[in-house]
Amino acid sequence: MKNYAKPGEVLYHVGLSVEMLQGAKYALVPGDPGRVEGLAKALDKKAVFLASHREFTSWLARVKGEPVLVMSSGMGGPNITFVVEELGRLGVTTFIRVGTTGSLQEEINLGDVVICKACVRMDGASRAYAPIEYPAVADLDVTIALRDAARELKVPFGMGIGVTTDSFWPGQERYDSLNGYVLRRLQGSLKEWQALGCTNFEMEASTLLTLCSVHGLRAGAICGVVAKRTDSESVAPPGVYKKAEQRFQKVAKRALEKLIAADKV
Numbered sequence: 001m002k003n004y005a006k007p008g009e010v011l012y013h014v015g016l017s018v019e020m021l022q023g024a025k026y027a028l029v030p031g032d033p034g035r036v037e038g039l040a041k042a043l044d045k046k047a048v049f050l051a052s053h054r055e056f057t058s059w060l061a062r063v064k065g066e067p068v069l070v071m072s073s074g075m076g077g078p079n080i081t082f083v084v085e086e087l088g089r090l091g092v093t094t095f096i097r098v099g100t101t102g103s104l105q106e107e108i109n110l111g112d113v114v115i116c117k118a119c120v121r122m123d124g125a126s127r128a129y130a131p132i133e134y135p136a137v138a139d140l141d142v143t144i145a146l147r148d149a150a151r152e153l154k155v156p157f158g159m160g161i162g163v164t165t166d167s168f169w170p171g172q173e174r175y176d177s178l179n180g181y182v183l184r185r186l187q188g189s190l191k192e193w194q195a196l197g198c199t200n201f202e203m204e205a206s207t208l209l210t211l212c213s214v215h216g217l218r219a220g221a222i223c224g225v226v227a228k229r230t231d232s233e234s235v236a237p238p239g240v241y242k243k244a245e246q247r248f249q250k251v252a253k254r255a256l257e258k259l260i261a262a263d264k265v
């Protein structure tokens with residue numbers, strides 16, 4: 001028996017109630033609160049602001065008449081556990097992470113998007129929910145909807161196994177940190193993930209995918225490439241993000257339309 005929120009109950013961290021969600025079962029979850037409004041309005045010009053608590057900024061949009069919540073997760077695994085726990089209690093059943101990422105393979109370029117069909121669990125938060133042997137795997141229907149949307153829209157995309165880390169610097173083998181040091185056990189890790197065919201580094205997807213599987217919810221992830229790790233450690237200038245953002249916004253919207261249409265059958 002799931003611990004759903006009671007009528008009128010405003011959940012402590014996200015500051016939302018069942019009534020405010022108007023029955024929304026789908027949520028788009030970017031990391032950055034500053035990206036929520038633009039994403040919501042790209043789905044629906046009439047999207048409305050709902051709440052802003054801590055790192056969780058929420059807007060409600062409509063896609064094909066269906067309410068869709070757009071809410072930021074903040075950065076990192078611990079933050080996104082609040083999203084799944086509290087939105088799950090409010091009745092959300094499908095989560096799509098939309099964010100930024102660093103690509104690991106030569107053929108995935110700046111401004112492209114990457115769809116994660118699974119992730120390596122280098123995060124810590126998901127270990128509170130499932131042993132490390134348990135896979136962080138995306139929902140098949142959500143992933144196929146994202147892939148088909150990218151194909152239809154002719155958006156260049158990579159698809160594969162992402163690597164989710166708790167640290168942007170040593171966890172992703174970056175040396176441009178405060179002390180420039182990467183622990184010995186992480187030195188060479190970038191090359192190893194590349195050799196294993198992994199597609200990208202980011203910081204929330206494995207936690208989202210693991211928790212959603214554990215709770216019987218659906219999840220997927222699509223990210224725009226803002227760093228190309230075969231070339232450089234650096235994050236590209238803002239123009240690259242803008243291109244990637246336009247792409248992941250339209251792919252996410254088309255994927256939602258597909259899921260909503262399929263769920264109505």
Ligand SMILES: O=P(O)(O)O[C@H]1O[C@H](CO)[C@@H](O)[C@H]1O
Pocket residue numbers: 030031032074075076098099100101168202203204
């Ligand atoms: O753009 P967002 O969604 O925040 O995602 C990525 O960007 C942040 C690091 O710059 C991390 O949260 C990482 O996962």
Ligand SMILES: O=c1cc[nH]c(=O)[nH]1
Pocket residue numbers: 100101102103168172201202203226227235
């Ligand atoms: O390289 C990158 C770029 C964005 N987000 C990450 O976590 N890593």
